[in-house]
Amino acid sequence: MKLKFLYNPANFAGSVKCNLSVVVKLTAILIFVGVLQLSAATFAQGITISKKNVNLETVFKDIKRQTGYTFFYPEKVNTTDQKLNVDLKNATLKEALDYCLKGLNLSYTIVDKTIVIRLLPAGSKAAIPAKSPDQLLEIKGKVVDAKTKETIPGVSIYLKSIKTAPLGITDDKGDFIVHAELGDVLVFTFIGYKPKEVGVMDSKPLTVKLETQVETMNETVINGYQTLKKESYTGSAITVSGEELKRNNPANVIKAIASFDPSIRIGDNNLTGSDPNALPKLTFRGSTALPSVDGSIVDRNNLSSTYNLPAFMLDGFPATLEQIVDLDIDRIASVTILKDAAATAVYGSRAANGVIVVTTKVPKPGKLQLTYNAQLNIQAPDLSSYHVLNAAQKLQYEKLAGLYTTNPAVSNASQYDLDQQYNKILKNVVSGVNTYWLSQPLQNAFGMKHSLDAQGGDSTFRYDINGRYQTSPGVMIGSSRNDYSGGMTFYYNPSKKLLFRNQLTITQEESTNSPYGNFSTYVAMNPYYPITDANGNSLRELANWTVANPSKASGASEYISENVNNPLFEAHVGSFSKSAYFQVLDNFAMDYYITNALKLSTQFGLTDTKNTSDQFVSPLSNTFYYGPTSQINNRGSYTYNVDNELTYDGQVKLTYNKQFGGHSVNFLLLSEIGNDTNDQKGFTAVGFSNATFTNIGFARSYALNSSPLGDWITSRFNNNSLTGNYTYQNKYLLDLTGNMNGSSAFGDKHRYAPVWSAGLGWNAHNEDFFKTAFPAISQFKLTATTGEAGSVAFPADLAKTIYTYQTANWYSTGVGATVNGYGNDNLDWQKTTIDQLTLELGLFNNKLTIKSDYYYKLTKGEIVQLTTAPSTGYLNYDANLGDVKNVGAEVYITFNAYKAKDININLTGTFVHNKNAVVHINNALKAYNESVNKYQADTANHAQTIPLLQYEEGRSINTIWGVKSKGIDPENGKEILVKRDGTLTYTYDAADIQPIGNMDAKGEGTFGSNITYKQFYLYFLFHYQFGGDYYNQTLVDRVEDADPRYNVDARALTQRWQKPGDVTFYKNIQDLSITHPTSRFVQKNNEIDLSSVTLSYDITKKLAKKIGLQSLRLSLTANDIFESSSIQIERGIYYPYARNLTCMLQATF
Amino acid sequence: MIVFTSCNKYLDVKPQSQIDETKLFSSDEGFREALNGVYTLCASTNLYGGNLTFGSFIGTATSGGLDVLAQNYQFSDPVSQRIEGFDYTDPTFINTENTVWNTAYQAINNCNYILAAIDGKKSIFTGNDYQLIKGEALALRAYLHFDLLRMFAPSYASNPNAKAIPYVTQVTVKSTSFSTVSGVLDQCIIDLNAATRLLINSDPILQGYTVGYPGQQGQNEDASPDLFYQNRRHRINYYTAVGELARIYLYKGDYNNALINAKFVISGKVFPWTSEADFFSASNTTRDRIFYKELISCWFVDNAPVNAEVNSLYLNTNPIFSATTDQINNIYEIAQDGGDDWRLKQWFVTTAPTQGSDLRAVLLKYNNNAAPLKNLHPLVAPAMRLSEIYYIAAEASYGNGDTDGALGYYNTVRKNRGIGDSVVTVADKDAMNELLLSDARKEFYGESQIFYMYKRLNHGIPITPTFTRPPSDQIFVLPIPLNELIFRNN
Secondary structure (H helix, E strand, C coil), X not given: CHHHHHHCHHHHHHHHHHHHHHHHHHHHHHHCHXXXXXXXXXXXXXXXXXXEEEEHHHHHHHHHHHHCCEEECCCCCCCCCXXXXXXXXXXXXXXXXXXXXXXXXXXXXXXXXXXEEEECCCCHHHHCCCCCHHHCEEEEEEEEECCCCCECCCCEEEECCCCCCCCEECCCCCEEEEEECCCCEEEEECCCECCEEEECCCCCCEEEEECEHHHHHXXXXXXXXXXXXXXXXXXXXXXXXXXXXXXXXXXXXXXXXXXXXXXXXXXXXXCCCCCCCCCCCEEECCCCCCCECCCCCCCHHHCCCHHHCCXXXXXXXXXXXXXXXXXXXXXXEEEEEECXXXXXXXXXXXXXXXXXXXXXXXXXXXXXXXXXXXXXXXXXXXXXXXXXXXXXXXXXXXXXXXXXXXXXXXXXXXXXXXXXXXXXXXXXXXXXXXXXHHHCCECCXXXXXXXXXXXXXXXXXXXXXXXXXXXXXXXXXXXXXXXXXXXXXXXXXEECCEEEEEEEEEEEEEEECCCCCCHHHHHHCCCCCCCECCCCCECCEEEEEEEECCCCCCCCCCXXXXXXXXXXXXXXXXXXXXXXXXXXXXXXXXXXXXXXXXXXXXXXXXXXXXXXXXXXXXXXXXXHHCCCHHHHHHCCEEEEEEEEEXXXXXXXXXXXXXXXXXXXXXXXXXXXXXXXXXXXXXXXXXXXXXXXXXXXXXXXXXXXXXXXXXXXXXXXXEEEEEEEEEEECCCEXXXXXXXXXXXXXXXXXXXXXXXXXXEEEEEHHHCHHHXXXXXXXXXXXXXXXXXXXXXXXXXXXXXXXXXXXXXXXXXXXXXXXXXXXXXXXXXXXXXXXXXXXXXXXXXXXXXXXXXXXXXXXXXXXXXXXXXXXXXXXXXXXXXXXXXXXXXXXXXXXXXXXXECCCEEEEEEEEEEEEEEEEEECXXXXXXXXXXXXXXXXXXXXXXXXXXXXXXXXXXXXXEEEEECEEEEXXXXXXXXXXXXXXXXXXXXXXXXXXXXXXXXCCEEEEEEEEEEECCEEEEEEEEEEEEEEEECHHHHHHXXXXXXXXXXXXXXXXXXXXXXXXXXXXXXXXXXXXXXXXXXXXXXXEEEEEEEEEEEEECCHHXXXXXXXXXXXXXXXXXXXXEEECCCCCCCCCCCCEEEEEEEEEEEC | CHHHHHHHHHHCCCCCCEXXXXXXXXXHHHHHHHHHHHHHHXXXXXXXXXXXXXXXXCCCCCECCHHHHCCCCCCCCHHHHHHHCCCCCCHHHHHHHHHHHHHHXXXXXXXXXXXXXXXXXXXXXXXXXXXXXXXXXXXXXXHHHHHHHHHHCCCCXXXXXXXXXXXXXXXCCCCCCEEEHHHHXXXXXXXXXXXXXXXXXXCHHHCCCCCCCCCCCCCCCCCCCCHHHCCHHHCCCHHXXXXXXXXXXXXXXXXXXXXXXXHHHHHHCCCXXXXXXXXXXXXXXXXXXXXXXHEEEEEXXXXXXXXXXXHHHHHCCCCCXXXXXXXXXXXXXXXXXXXXXXXXXXXXXXXXCCCCCCCEEEECCCCCCCCCCCCCCCCEEEEEEHHHHHHHHHHHHHHCCCHHHHHHHHHHHHHCCCCCCCCCCCCCHHHHHXXXXXXXXXXXXXXXXXXXXXXXXXXXXXXXXXXXXXXXXXXXXXXXXHHHHHCCCC
């Protein structure tokens, strides 16, 4: 502009002349700026202005009037838009100008009687010719860790305005010397620390304290592929630090994660209780899985959870649930739960159920730092939910239930036999036999964990070496899960542009199941059975009953004799069942900064896992004891299985990050391939002489008529994604993601599927008008996102026609191959559309924050197994049918209730509500409902007492189906049922089945608090839920349908109908018929439990130093210690629940 | 796009312990394996290795075999008694018939996979394999459909236009509509005619093949170095297809065609009658218990599961399947001229009962020697016997008015079963049928064939010597499985 101006004098002669003198003058000024600026203060005059809401122009006019100085703007300076309040009394010119221009993007210089106002553009200083160091101030200082006060070597120091080349770097003592101008802003950066800006005020030595990055984690979102600023991100994510997790539940990573976000639900696994070897069943934001319509329908416990399992990412690589369960909690830096489409779209096909991103700790440079963690975990079985009868009560119940009255439907024993039997038991009862079987297989379990971590290094090379030893015995004797792991991580920055990172982890895990078997066996044992005979020898057989043969097969006799075996005898015959895996995991990554804004990253991860399982059934076991005598030399069996799993994953990422003016853009281009191969082999050997020689080498032979087992499964995926994030002035946010995802699980026709997401956001709190209008609101962020995600969590061969070789059964003319099932090559991705609206609100400087999400999740083309007419040659096949929606709201509240010098109280609360509905089901699925009723009616399936799953459009997947009941008729102890037409009946008919309840809770969540007082820290968290229905299977199985020959719930004796006029909940005590699912057992499930309490104490820094430590923390965490519920159920059927107490010590050297 | 194409290849994972359809059907070997797969299914306990021959599942001992319905045994347990009494609502029975239906159609579907792929792959075959494999697959498809028809549809004699079963020729999840009885028979004939045209030029059994006992001199059963060409009679061969045509024409009452096809098998002279020496051999290892050389086709079931099943059914101390000796003596007409019948002498052993007071006769047809003793022949389930072809020829000749011819065929069988005196006159057609039925019942004991014969002739089923259950669709037609009716999708 200027150039053009000078070369066209003819046209603008007048104006040039006029301005030229000024230009010349100003050029001179610019050269001597440094010198003259200082002298500007000498032009001091008394200035007095007192005006409100005026613009700069007006103020300048006043100054001009009062001082005679004129103003000059060489660039386009806007002086009318800025409004300011001015209150100056007899100020010097410098004071007045400083005051007026403070906070504005303007600078001034005074030349003669002219005040030159210039823009202060970013990078303007770069345009100034480099000055020799002696023109600048020399600034000395040192950089220390804000917490530990340790000096930090290798810290880079930049000018805020010029970020390309550092001014200096701290030496190995953490000292630095840089040269800068007064008013410059220095930026101290170091990996693992928050960048710190320091203004140059004078040349006094500085002490710069850097704060560690971890504490600021809540301000970023790690989506597994990149780290984004939370404020400019529209996706919905919950981030929890490893520290927080550990405080919540140091013994169980998954439980800890779930308690921070109630939208993740750990399935109420009543079967496996607190079994250390049972993997939790997770669902995320309501169920989407429809059942498989196969032979093994329909019990809720059979439903595979994998269809709803969130995807796990560990340090940028896909991980399994088991890997996360076995992860050393001390290694976790953060966990991020990605929930909506905008957050998860980058994962494409794996994202339908949310993504849980786990990152492990990054080594910090500095002197060698050792951290030692010790944990002692105490578990005590929780038997409070079991109410069994004692010996005398049990016998009384048996008599009432008619066990000692002849009944050909039950037994062919004569009255004499029965009397004899009764008296035999009575003799036991009278002689004081009253065994408490429940406690027999249980123990208080003491687990421990020791982990050691060493880290250090400098800015070019950092390392971390860690090791762990952890034992987790369960409350059933003999069950345990032990982990040993070690790892090594290094970060190598050969230059500012290049970063290499390698992480190696080796894990050995060993799990052993209790030889005591199912806990339910002990619950069912009669208390009048002695454990040992008079000589103290363990009894094998406790009782022998003649009963009607349940088998209706041809040739079967009408009555059979049934043994009651002593489970404790079986537990001591030497059988075992254990499994182990050895895993080597190596992740290598390289980041290359092509320019300051453009980064190329590559990552490669390799996981090799060898899983083995060994199952030995002792030759002394009952399994063989009752077997044919001709097979004596085949007693005892050993089954060995090995599964070698090799997983690799490679990624290339290109990220671009640039800010200019108020614009900020962020791009990620990603391409990733992954492979998972399972190679399984196994065989069974039989014929062991005794239980001492359990080595497989002692086996006599392979199992008869069996062949070795082998399988090889590979699944692969390819993920290509382009993500863009744009922010304008940190006010307006836009996120866009496009994703092409391929998976080997899909048919040839649908190998790739595009998914996308879009998000819009508004940071209202960054708007000026908002600040003035709502000063109390410190944060007001509104985001709306929409998009699609897919799901591929099913077997790899559904979309292909696969033949299996009948290798164990050759035909006389060669081996045969038969078709497995219909390969539906039209099988398409199951797609979920997620729309979400989020409001993040912060009040009073974020003392109170509220985040609320509202989502609408529609899963279309749910993969459903369809039953076909068998004449097609298939019993069923898989197709995309059935749509399910989940609509819900989630609210997260944190409140800093009280803050003072020594005390800080935070309150947190969460609430989620999810409404589930089947939107559309295919006709075939409707036919499924019919088949369910038939299935239930067939006595051979033993499913008469369990409410089976049925589906109806508009109703929740979790609807409970059964017949409506009016309760028990006091007249005769029979149940009064309501037919579909409203009439009453005593007869159960499957045709009257209708919805009788909905298991979906109206609301669920957590509330808790953390309180810091001096060195103490207290944390507790309650979990609550209300409004859902629950079908109380315990009451059916253990009270009404209980086999009176075994021990039952105490209510079977005390609360059942016995004589006309008894108003009871339970039917006639003598009625041994089957109780079908009716609304009688549907109960409201309102419960509250204290899921964790932690108390910790940090010794003071002073004391720590004295004993040669940097820090020392002692803490105590208790989990699952209290529960109050509106329903009474027996919890933990195969394995009891346990209460958990963990003592911890963490010391840093 | 180039990236996606190459990635597509990457994502195309081929399983190793199993095999992709396209890969299987890319070689001659693969087609052979697929065909063997059909035989494996047929020989399974669900079909001819169990329910459709001996009449039971392994271990669970649930009966449903058609020989039970033919009143060949006597049971003491209520479930078998109900089934024996034609109670087709019994859950055990329903279970068994569902298994039969499902597995038979599974086998048919496996044939259809081969037939759908084979014509596009003609060039990959060596020798006559294309004709042989396609011919056998077609014949198997017809064979299985015909047996399903004989179980689940009314007989042609009862109602040729009744709704029968679906005749499935396509690989699809869309259900095929039901054909009528005559429609199914026509489709069977089409498939079998196509099969015979393919097999006539390719089946080794037509190329100087000598039937015999495995391992013996001069026979071709296990002579070929290629396993696939051994044991032609363990698979559907040319003569089986022809014999099946004879069966089907007779089922339709088409005596002409039935006779032509039956004669064709007989005149081939491939299947010699069993010698007395082999049948009565004193040595356990050299005794032919099943008239092995007379089997035109049989299912190879010499595997552990079927051995175990046969043992539990017939050979335990208290076998599930046994008749009283009185019952057997009655079936074998000991009062008339059946006393010399080889079959009575060699197939049954009398044991003292553990339940009840009647002596029981236990079937030894499927007896197999305890290891390490070898049998003269492997354990097989008969699929088609030479004697049946003679019965067909006899019945068809009589139907054509050739009484002497009919008696000639009948007497040939009698003679080869040790009954010396020939029958020279027969009063009428019913008498002829009675002659054939009574011999067939002896011949087919434990093979589940006699039920089909009663049904075809719409003949009553003799319950006791004095009482015969009159013929009706109620006893002859097994109900179509419920799933087949509920889950049809068109």
